[in-house]
Amino acid sequence: MxxxxxxxxxxxxxxxCSTSFCLKAYSDADWASCVDSRKFISGFCIFLGDALISWKTKKQAIVSRSSVEAKYQSRGGTLCKLLWISYIPRDFGVPLQTPVPMFCDNKAVLHITANHVFHEIRKHLDIDCHIVCDQYKLGFVDHSFVRGKDQIANILTKSLSAPFLHLLSKLxxxxxxxxxxxxxxxxxxxxxxxxxxxxxxxxxxxxx
Structure with missing residues (x-):
C-alpha cells in the first residue's frame, strides 16, 4: 500500500459533467479474511454515471458462517448507503432513475433476494435480508450478476496483483x-x- x-x-x-444521472453499486465481502479472528471484510463502490462518489471498506465486528452470509451483510450496508444518497437529489427535486443496479458476483445471494428465501439465518442477517428484499420489491434496486474479474468492489476487500490494475482502471x-x-x-x-x-x-x- x-x-x-x-x-x-x-x-x-x-x-x-456529461455523466448520466444514474446510480449503480458494487458490493463484495472477503469471507473469513482475518487470520486471527476470521471476521470478514466488506466493501462497496457507488457510482453516479461513470463517477465514483462513495466507497467504503471495513472489517466487520462479527464472524459469518459462510461467504453467502458475508456478502449478503455487505449488500445490506450498501443498500442503506444507496438509500441515503438517493435522498440528496430528491431534496433538490431532481428525478433519480430506478431501479438502481446492485452488482454481485455470487448467484446464491441473488437467489435469496429474488425468492425471499430465509433458511437457518441469524437475526442480524435476517434484518439485512428483509431490507434488501423489501427495496427489491419496491423497485428501488435491481440485483445483477457480475463476473468476479469485473467485480470492482474486490479492490476494497482482497489482496490483488495483476487484477488490481484492471479494476483500478474502472474507478x-x-x-x-x-x-x-x-x-x-x-x-x-x-x-x-x-x-x-x-x-x-x-x-x-x-x-x-
Whole structure:
C-alpha cells in the first residue's frame, strides 16, 4: 500500500459533467479474511454515471458462517448507503432513475433476494435480508450478476496483483500531475470509462 501511495501522489477522481444521472453499486465481502479472528471484510463502490462518489471498506465486528452470509451483510450496508444518497437529489427535486443496479458476483445471494428465501439465518442477517428484499420489491434496486474479474468492489476487500490494475482502471482515477511537454500549464487525463471507451480531458493548472 505504501508503495502504491508513493507512486500515485497526484492521482485523483474525475467527475465528468456529461455523466448520466444514474446510480449503480458494487458490493463484495472477503469471507473469513482475518487470520486471527476470521471476521470478514466488506466493501462497496457507488457510482453516479461513470463517477465514483462513495466507497467504503471495513472489517466487520462479527464472524459469518459462510461467504453467502458475508456478502449478503455487505449488500445490506450498501443498500442503506444507496438509500441515503438517493435522498440528496430528491431534496433538490431532481428525478433519480430506478431501479438502481446492485452488482454481485455470487448467484446464491441473488437467489435469496429474488425468492425471499430465509433458511437457518441469524437475526442480524435476517434484518439485512428483509431490507434488501423489501427495496427489491419496491423497485428501488435491481440485483445483477457480475463476473468476479469485473467485480470492482474486490479492490476494497482482497489482496490483488495483476487484477488490481484492471479494476483500478474502472474507478475513473486520473493523474493530475502537469504534463512536462506542456510547460506545467496544461495536462491530459486518461481513464477507462463505461464500456471500456477511453476518455481524455484537458485541464489547466496555475504554474504558481
Amino acid at each position: 505504501v508503495c502504491y501511495l508513493k507512486g500515485t501522489p497526484a492521482t485523483g477522481l474525475f467527475f465528468p 475513473a482515477l486520473f493523474s493530475l500531475a502537469p504534463s512536462p511537454s506542456c510547460g506545467g500549464s496544461v495536462g491530459l487525463m486518461h481513464a477507462q470509462l463505461g464500456g471500456g471507451a477511453a476518455a481524455v480531458a484537458q485541464f489547466h493548472l496555475d504554474a504558481g
